[in-house]
Amino acid sequence: MADPFFNEMYGEGGLRPPYQRLEGWYQNMPSEFRALKQAEAEDLFRRYGITFAVYGEGGDPDRLIPFDMFPRVFSAEEWRRLERGIKQRARALNAFLSDVYDRGEIIRAGRIPADLVYRNEAYEIAVAGFRPPLGVFSHIVGIDLVRTGADQFYVLEDNCRTPSGVSYMLENREVMMRMFPHLFQENRVAPVDNYARLLKRTLASVAPAKCDRDPNIVILTPGHFNSAYYEHSFLADLMGVELVEGQDLFVEGDFCWMRTTEGPRKVDVIYRRIDDAFLDPLCFRPDSTLGVPGLMNVYRSGGVTICSAPGAGVADDKAIYTYVPEMVRFYLGEAPILENVPTWHCAKADDYKYVQEHLAELVVKEVHGSGGYGMLVGPKADKATIEAFAAKLAENPSNYIAQPTLALSTCPTFVEEGIAPRHVDLRPYCLVGRDIELVPGGLTRVALTEGSLVVNSSQGGGVKDTWVIAEE
Amino acid sequence: MILTVLHQTRYEFEAPVGGIIQSLRLTPAKCEGQKVIDWKIEVPGAVMGTLFRDGAGDYIQTASLRASSDHIEVTVRGTVETDDTAGVLRGHRERVPPAAYMRNTPRTEPNRAISDLVEAALTGHDAAPALERAHLLCAAVSEALPYRPGATHAHTTAAEAMNEGAGVCQDHTQVLIACAHLAGLPARYVSGYLNATEDGTPHEASHAWAEIFIEGLGWVGFDASNKSCPNEHYIRLGSGLDAQDAAPIRGLVMGGAEERLDVTVVIKAQQQ
Numbered sequence: 001m002a003d004p005f006f007n008e009m010y011g012e013g014g015l016r017p018p019y020q021r022l023e024g025w026y027q028n029m030p031s032e033f034r035a036l037k038q039a040e041a042e043d044l045f046r047r048y049g050i051t052f053a054v055y056g057e058g059g060d061p062d063r064l065i066p067f068d069m070f071p072r073v074f075s076a077e078e079w080r081r082l083e084r085g086i087k088q089r090a091r092a093l094n095a096f097l098s099d100v101y102d103r104g105e106i107i108r109a110g111r112i113p114a115d116l117v118y119r120n121e122a123y124e125i126a127v128a129g130f131r132p133p134l135g136v137f138s139h140i141v142g143i144d145l146v147r148t149g150a151d152q153f154y155v156l157e158d159n160c161r162t163p164s165g166v167s168y169m170l171e172n173r174e175v176m177m178r179m180f181p182h183l184f185q186e187n188r189v190a191p192v193d194n195y196a197r198l199l200k201r202t203l204a205s206v207a208p209a210k211c212d213r214d215p216n217i218v219i220l221t222p223g224h225f226n227s228a229y230y231e232h233s234f235l236a237d238l239m240g241v242e243l244v245e246g247q248d249l250f251v252e253g254d255f256c257w258m259r260t261t262e263g264p265r266k267v268d269v270i271y272r273r274i275d276d277a278f279l280d281p282l283c284f285r286p287d288s289t290l291g292v293p294g295l296m297n298v299y300r301s302g303g304v305t306i307c308s309a310p311g312a313g314v315a316d317d318k319a320i321y322t323y324v325p326e327m328v329r330f331y332l333g334e335a336p337i338l339e340n341v342p343t344w345h346c347a348k349a350d351d352y353k354y355v356q357e358h359l360a361e362l363v364v365k366e367v368h369g370s371g372g373y374g375m376l377v378g379p380k381a382d383k384a385t386i387e388a389f390a391a392k393l394a395e396n397p398s399n400y401i402a403q404p405t406l407a408l409s410t411c412p413t414f415v416e417e418g419i420a421p422r423h424v425d426l427r428p429y430c431l432v433g434r435d436i437e438l439v440p441g442g443l444t445r446v447a448l449t450e451g452s453l454v455v456n457s458s459q460g461g462g463v464k465d466t467w468v469i470a471e472e
Numbered sequence: 473m474i475l476t477v478l479h480q481t482r483y484e485f486e487a488p489v490g491g492i493i494q495s496l497r498l499t500p501a502k503c504e505g506q507k508v509i510d511w512k513i514e515v516p517g518a519v520m521g522t523l524f525r526d527g528a529g530d531y532i533q534t535a536s537l538r539a540s541s542d543h544i545e546v547t548v549r550g551t552v553e554t555d556d557t558a559g560v561l562r563g564h565r566e567r568v569p570p571a572a573y574m575r576n577t578p579r580t581e582p583n584r585a586i587s588d589l590v591e592a593a594l595t596g597h598d599a600a601p602a603l604e605r606a607h608l609l610c611a612a613v614s615e616a617l618p619y620r621p622g623a624t625h626a627h628t629t630a631a632e633a634m635n636e637g638a639g640v641c642q643d644h645t646q647v648l649i650a651c652a653h654l655a656g657l658p659a660r661y662v663s664g665y666l667n668a669t670e671d672g673t674p675h676e677a678s679h680a681w682a683e684i685f686i687e688g689l690g691w692v693g694f695d696a697s698n699k700s701c702p703n704e705h706y707i708r709l710g711s712g713l714d715a716q717d718a719a720p721i722r723g724l725v726m727g728g729a730e731e732r733l734d735v736t737v738v739i740k741a742q743q744q
Contacts, residue, residue, distance in 0.1 A: 101527075104569060118571035125713070128527030129567025251493060252536050253519045282495040282722045293493045293724040294521075297534045301524040 006149045006409040007421050008072065018073040018469050019412075021186050026070065026412070026419055034069075034414065037179055041067050044175045066462035067172065069179070072411045072424055072444040076190075079468040082145070082153065082428070083438050085337035088328060090141040090430040093160055093315045095331035096324075097137035101128055101311060106330050112323045117314060124276060124311035126283055130300050133206040134434060137309040138316075139271075140166075140199070141430040145338070147409040154341045154406060156425065158324065160316040161308050162273050165443045166429045167231040170195060170238075172465040173441070188470040190440035195429070196238035199271075202433035203239075206305050207268045210254075215268035217241045218258060220249070222274045222290045232273050246274075251294030256304045269305045270295075276310045318367045318401055319345065341406060347398035355393075355402040359386050362402040364393065377453065379405050408453055411464065413446055423447045425455050426466065440468035473555070473704040474509070474742035475667050479548040479678070481721060482734045488540040490727035492518075497663070497710040498548050498720050499523060499531035503564035505557035506708060511550035517541065529566035530710030546721065551742075552707050559701025561683060561691040561708075570685040573658035579714040582650040583631035589616055589647075590654045602657060603692065606684045609651045610694040613644055619697060626715075641680045642715045644696035648682040649714070658685035661718040662693065665707040667739040677737035678720070683711060707739075 006012070009019040045064050074082070099105050100117050107114045117123060142163025144156040173192055177184055200217065207215035221232040223245050236243035242258065249267060250257055257264040272279065278288040283296035298304045314320065322343050325336040344351035344362075355362060364376040376389040393400055410421030428442030444464040445455035455461040479498075494515075500508055513520075513533065521534035537544055576582070582590075593612035594605055620638035628636070630650045633643035645661050652659035659682055666679035681695035681702060693702040702708070712718030725731065 102567075114569065114571050115574075118569045119574050121575065123572060125527065125568050125572050128569070128572070130527060250491070250536075250538075251521075251534060252538060253534070254521045281724055282493070286716065286722070294495060294534050294536065297495055297521060297524070297532055300526060300532075301522055 003421075005407050005421065005423070006147065006152075008147070008409050008411045008424075010412075011409075012150055018075040018078070018467075022071065022073070022183075025180075025183060026414075037069060038414070040179055041069060041175055044178065045171070048171055048174075065168070065457045066448060067175070068413050068422075068446055068448070068462050068464045069176070070412050070414055070419060071176065071183075071465045071467045072426075072446075073467040073469060075469055076471045079190075079440055081337065083440075085153070086141075086143050086428055086430050086438055087436045088332065088334060088337050089143055089155065089158065089324060090138070090432050090436060092324060092327040092331050093141060093158060094136055094138055094432055096327045097160070097309070097312055097315050098131065098135040099331070100314065101130065101137075106327065109330065111326050111330050112320075116319055116323075120314050120317055120320070122276075122311070122313035122317055124314075126296060127300065127309070127311045132309045133208055133305050136206055136432050137312040139202055139206065139307040139309075139432050141432060142166075142427050143338075143430065145426045145428070146341075146406055147424075147426075148407050149409075153338055155324070155338050156341060157318065157321060158316045159427075160312045161275070163427065163429065164228045164231055164273075165427055166195065167234045168463050169429070169439075169441055169443045169466065170234075172443075172463055176465045187467065190468045190470045192439045192441040195439045196235065198431055198437045198439065199235070200239040200241070202431040202435075202437065203269045203271055203307055205433035205435070206307065208302050208305050210302055211268040216258070216266060217269045217271065218244045218249075218267055220244055220246065220270050220272040220274060220292075222278070226273075228273065235271075246289065246291045249292045249295075251292060251298050254298060254301055254303045256292060256295060256298045267304060269307065271307045276313065279306070279310060318365065319347070341403045344402040345398075346393065346400040346402065351402075352397045355400075356390065358402075359390060361405065363405055364389065364400050364402045367399055367401055377405065380453075405453065408447075411444070411446065413448065413464075415450075420450065422450070423453050423455065424464070440470075441466045473553070473667075475552050475554055475665075475705075475707060476740045476742060477548060477550045477552070477665055477707065478736075478738045479665070480545065480734075480736050481547075482543060482545045483723075483725075484543045484732040484734075485725065486542075486729040486731075488542045489725050489729060490540065491536065491538050492541065492544050492723065492725050493534065493536040494544070494546070494721055494723035496533045496535055496546065496721055497530050497718070498546070499533070500550075500552055500664070500707050500709055501525070501529050501531055501564060503708070504560075504562040505555040505704065507553040509551040509553055511552075512548070514547045514549075516545060518544070525565075527567040528711050529564050532710075544723075554704040554707065556703040559693040559703070560689060561693065564691075570658040570691075573660045573685065573713070574653060575713065576650065576653055577714045577717065579629045579716065580646050580649045580653070581629065581631060582654055583634060585634040586630060586647060586650050587654055589613070589634070590651045593651070594655060602686045603689065605655055606652065606657060606686060606692065606694060609655060609684075610648060610682075610696050611699060613648045613651060613696040614699040617644055617647060617696070619644075641695075641697040645680045645682045646714055648684075648694060648696045652682070652684045659683065660691075660711045661714050662708055662711045663715075663718045663720050664702075664709045665737060665739050667705040667707075667741055677739045678735065679706070680715065680718075681706075705741075 138160035142159035280295040328336040346352040408423040413422035518535040623638035630646040633639040649659040
């Protein structure tokens with residue numbers, strides 16, 4: 001029987017070109033050497049301080065996320081198409097955000113229901129009518145992709161707020177280059193290490209009009225207890241900018257200032273890694289101690305830029321997701337290059353009925369859920385689990401969406417017995433400022449358990465280095 | 473009518489505090505029936521941010537005191553010319569879509585008593601125009617919650633006020649918002665001033681009421697405390713989802729000690 005899953009190395013008629021030079025590499029690798037290298041990788045990750053949490057999933061902060069040494073590889077041609085599709089989507093999402101906080105043309109045109117947008121909790125009344133610098137709301141767009149065939153990619157979800165995981169993209173490459181330098185001589189792997197430089201350029205490009213010098217950029221973190229704290233400090237180091245907590249900043253007059261030993265220093269751009277609700281206790285949650293009181297007043301009067309812009313979350317809601325291809329057509333007048341996964345909204349009676357009747361075939365998720373919790377993977381669930389889930393679903397159908405189970409592609413992965421195909425996804429990080437930039441790569445997550453389709457690290461997932469082979 | 477306002481708010485702290493920051497929604501915007509003749513905010517010793525206008529059309533300004541201080545005093549003086557527009561808000565520049573005001577906050581989240589109130593008020597009026605239904609809700613809230621100062625406090629939610637069975641303008645407004653939402657009408661909290669005594673004797677002149685969005689008419693004010701719509705005796709300062717969101721002063725004290733709050737508001741109608 002033919003493999004129902006597309007194997008990215010051996011799919012459709014044998015060894016695929018981007019993986020050509022990796023076959024000999026793993027076949028000639030003695031198992032003791034492999035074990036040695038695996039231990040070395042773990043040692044390196046521990047030394048770098050990379051620990052468990054990706055995507056705000058939480059979990060044991062001291063646990064290492066498993067790293068698989070077998071790279072995931074794209075050809076230059078494959079990447080060109082992905083790149084066009086990702087940039088197109090990032091443009092459309094930003095156009096949507098600047099529209100719904102302005103005139104809402106897409107709603108007036110009847111292409112997206114008003115209630116879905118304006119009644120959404122992520123729609124921030126506080127920034128209605130406000131246009132951030134260059135009209136950009138989501139400066140770092142993380143787009144989660146899966147592949148089902150040689151030319152078939154689907155977008156699983158968009159992340160317009162503060163997608164995490166990019167430190168893994170950078171560290172995975174660093175570790176691979178240290179451990180297997182010759183692989184990078186044999187393969188023309190496009191570099192990703194300019195990500196931090198591009199991120200800094202992107203952030204600088206959206207400095208407020210009032211900033212008349214080299215912009216002072218900071219990263220605002222909730223603090224060391226946050227599961228992604230490592231990434232915050234890692235990115236601050238790479239960009240050469242200050243990593244600050246709310247208490248390090250204060251508002252006075254029309255500006256936001258950073259406390260330094262030489263006195264207050266004006267802050268122009270804040271790459272925040274805290275949620276809207278916690279940004280400013282004088283505008284949002286009054287009990288927040290993580291934010292900066294008065295910050296939203298400075299932001300709305302043009303004294304500082306906040307990245308991502310408050311309110312950007314309304315574009316990456318799972319209920320809005322269905323409409324992203326419509327955004328591409330509406331704002332860009334283009335055909336969407338990347339497809340959405342067909343989605344049923346249980347809020348709609350017809351859809352809910354279909355979902356009820358096909359639970360065993362579908363993946364059902366909470367509209368606001370993340371991290372692979374609280375979802376049903378129909379084909380993997382037994383009857384009792386499905387029945388229990390159906391009861392939960394009936395309590396509040398509008399809280400759920402359903403999608404078909406996709407035949408996720410596989411990539412060879414090191415296992416006890418050698419290598420074996422394991423399912424993978426991909427999150428590239430698209431930067432949006434004056435230019436739209438995408439480094440050739442991203443974070444590949446891999447479901448390490450045989451047959452598993454859940455790649456979340458909280459559910460036994462690992463990560464891989466992601467290669468794009470440069471043109472000859 | 474010409475109304476003059478003198479509004480003083482003084483916060484006193486037991487010990488000097490590390491710093492104070494406030495976001496002031498204390499400047500009325502121009503709209504039909506409300507013209508600002510002069511208006512001035514003074515906060516001695518504070519660094520003031522530039523006045524800006526937010527998407528809801530409110531004027532906002534930051535005030536901060538960095539130096540160690542044991543008090544902060546905000547004084548508002550102004551003169552506004554008003555007219556009766558039967559409660560209808562017209563000529564007010566704002567950018568927030570009314571549908572965004574369908575959401576509840578913890579303070580406007582309805583409980584059983586509130587949904588019962590809505591049902592009782594609207595039974596038999598399903599086909600009534602939205603404006604009429606809004607009036608019915610306003611009257612029902614007014615009857616359900618007799619005005620009783622001290623029955624509730626600054627953080628009382630709509631549901632708590634209903635359980636208490638009494639309240640002040642803040643409670644009336646939050647309950648009315650919850651009711652309007654249940655009836656499918658966008659609604660929001662408005663803070664402002666009310667000139668309630670003919671002779672200008674001092675009284676509780678800081679006031680709050682609800683605005684309910686009526687298709688075809690726009691935002692219409694409903695004052696459940698007085699079972700009426702705002703008229704020329706009202707000055708509108710700004711709006712929000714609830715009392716906290718629409719507060720004229722939202723502040724934070726760094727290294728805060730016990731505070732004492734003194735507020736005096738004097739509104740007078742000038743002889744014309």
